[in-house]
Amino acid sequence: MPFAVPVVDIGPYVQQDGTPEQRAIVAAAIDEACRTFGFIQVIGHGVPTALTNGLAEAIDEFFRLDLEVKKAYRTPPEVNRGYTAPKSESLSLSLGYESSSRMKDFFEAFNVGLAKSDFPNLPVDSKHYPENVWPSTEHAPTFKHRVQSYFVEAGRVARTEVRLDGKDDLMGMGAHTDFGIVTVLWADQVRGLQVLDAQGSWHDVSPMEGALLINLGDLTARWTNERWTSTLHRVKPPILENGTVERRRSAAYFHDGNAEALITTIPSTIAEGQAPLYDPITVGDHIAAKLGGSRAGRRNEAGRETQRVLAATG
Numbered sequence: 242m243p244f245a246v247p248v249v250d251i252g253p254y255v256q257q258d259g260t261p262e263q264r265a266i267v268a269a270a271i272d273e274a275c276r277t278f279g280f281i282q283v284i285g286h287g288v289p290t291a292l293t294n295g296l297a298e299a300i301d302e303f304f305r306l307d308l309e310v311k312k313a314y315r316t317p318p319e320v321n322r323g324y325t326a327p328k329s330e331s332l333s334l335s336l337g338y339e340s341s342s343r344m345k346d347f348f349e350a351f352n353v354g355l356a357k358s359d360f361p362n363l364p365v366d367s368k369h370y371p372e373n374v375w376p377s378t379e380h381a382p383t384f385k386h387r388v389q390s391y392f393v394e395a396g397r398v399a400r401t402e403v404r405l406d407g408k409d410d411l412m413g414m415g416a417h418t419d420f421g422i423v424t425v426l427w428a429d430q431v432r433g434l435q436v437l438d439a440q441g442s443w444h445d446v447s448p449m450e451g452a453l454l455i456n457l458g459d460l461t462a463r464w465t466n467e468r469w470t471s472t473l474h475r476v477k478p479p480i481l482e483n484g485t486v487e488r489r490r491s492a493a494y495f496h497d498g499n500a501e502a503l504i505t506t507i508p509s510t511i512a513e514g515q516a517p518l519y520d521p522i523t524v525g526d527h528i529a530a531k532l533g534g535s536r537a538g539r540r541n542e543a544g545r546e547t548q549r550v551l552a553a554t555g
């Protein structure tokens with residue numbers, strides 16, 4: 242069977258006037274995609290094309306700067322903000338295994354997220370909500386504004402996905418699963434992203450024109466007792482025939498949930514007489530253990546998640 246990431250039009254959930262019947266059809270399609278693929282291409286998401294085109298330009302604006310300039314925007318490993326240079330992270334350690342090559346990942350990234358200052362009236366912990374580090378307007382004049390505009394829209398799409406469970410009872414990167422609840426992934430159409438299927442084969446995936454990719458993170462697997470699982474994926478460096486590396490751009494919005502929220506298995510996903518597959522954990526503790534692996538080189542003791550991954554990769 243060809244590997245085709247399912248396409249789901251979430252319009253009925255995005256538009257105010259979606260009827261319950263239309264929404265039920267979307268929810269059933271999402272449930273099917275989450276149980277089988279764990280990756281979805283969503284259309285009808287309502288993110289204007291001008292905004293994603295602007296995001297692509299903003300990415301170019303920053304990443305074409307000299308390495309030394311970009312390095313000025315680094316933060317310590319425990320602060321998941323700002324620039325990450327190539328070969329500074331190992332996503333395999335977020336899963337609790339050492340990659341066979343022991344090489345660090347090739348990708349470079351710029352990390353942004355919610356910050357303590359976004360919640361002036363709430364007692365949030367800056368350990369989980371560190372301040373953003375933005376490039377100066379001299380270095381990248383439109384970056385901050387365009388990334389922030391996309392961030393707002395990607396957050397809206399992520400929250401739509403979480404709302405959309407439909408039933409009250411369900412609510413050049415190393416191979417990894419994402420850490421949080423859902424990821425909204427914008428990517429250009431340069432090949433590189435690969436997804437592992439249930440039989441253990443890797444498949445190239447690039448979103449169709451106008452689609453955003455949605456994939457599930459480990460917290461969703463914990464929450465749903467693996468009815469919906471976090472799918473393994475990786476990014477191959479896009480190397481051209483003449484040996485040069487082609488630039489590939491992507492922007493992942495990680496919807497992780499509130500740091501202090503406790504993720505416990507949804508009771509209806511546990512079969513009669515069975516114990517849940519995972520112990521409860523707060524979002525903050527789970528994400529900190531994963532980041533300790535990928536950013537600080539401390540192998541994460543993920544237990545069940547590690548076993549699942551090693552079984553899949555053989």
Ligand SMILES: O=C(O)CCC(=O)C(=O)O
Nearest residue numbers: 414419428434476491493
């Ligand atoms: O670049 C991509 O397409 C995937 C990025 C990714 O997997 C991640 O940031 O977790």
Ligand SMILES: [Fe+2]
Nearest residue numbers: 417418419474
């Ligand atoms: Fe990922």
